[in-house]
Amino acid sequence: AQKITQTQPGMFVQEKEAVTLDCTYDTSDPSYGLFWYKQPSSGEMIFLIYQGSYDQQNATEGRYSLNFQKARKSANLVISASQLGDSAMYFCAMREAAYNFNKFYFGSGTKLNVKP
Amino acid sequence: NAGVTQTPKFQVLKTGQSMTLQCAQDMNHNSMYWYRQDPGMGLRLIYYSASEGTTDKGEVPNGYNVSRLNKREFSLRLESAAPSQTSVYFCASSTQGYNQPQHFGDGTRLSIL
DSSP states (O other), X not given: OOSEEOOOSEEEEETTSOEEEOOEEOOOOSSEEEEEEEXXXXXXXXXXXXXXXXXXXXXXXXXXXXXXXXXXXXXXXXXXXXXXXXXXXXXXXXXXXXXXXXXXXXXXXXXXXXXX | OOOEEEEOSEEEEOTTOOEEEEEEESXXXXXXXXXXXXXXXXXXXXXXXXXXXXXXXXXXXXXXXXXXXXXXXXXXXXXXXXXXXXXXXXXXXXXXXXTOOOEEOOOEEEEEO
């Protein structure tokens, strides 16, 4: 089974609107971390935001927030007030505490296009 | 503030040639990783090293070898390059702990003719 699933290959959003990028995960480890990365067209991988499995509150970093629904095993990235510079690929990733704790599992990514 | 440094940034090889991609990190991280990313695709793990002196295979290790030279450096070698290995290669590093992210280098764009 896929550890990380991103079901939206591509999305469009109007500038200044909010957008949600979906991510579901699969693990039986009670301790795990979830990460989102941004990959602009220039190619580098930029770490955006982290959510821990025991965190009671949703993580936020500026315009990025994570809608963490543990029972549903989902960790959706919300970008508020989209900007043209948000156009990029976005990857969701997971790291488990116990099983293969050094490995990161990445989803296939979502390509976001922000329209002016 | 270097982080993870990969060299070279670009390389063109002929089929059958060999090449070593270099990676160094200055964050004192224990774990280091090599990924490949094909056009429009996600990351696939080639090899990783949990600590100095250890290496493990990832999803797509065939055709590659790695060396964890010391804590800072982790190199990836293509012994006999094939066109199917044309890709962008990323090195990453991380410290221990499930709450710790990976930090990536800027990538090496490798074309094999």
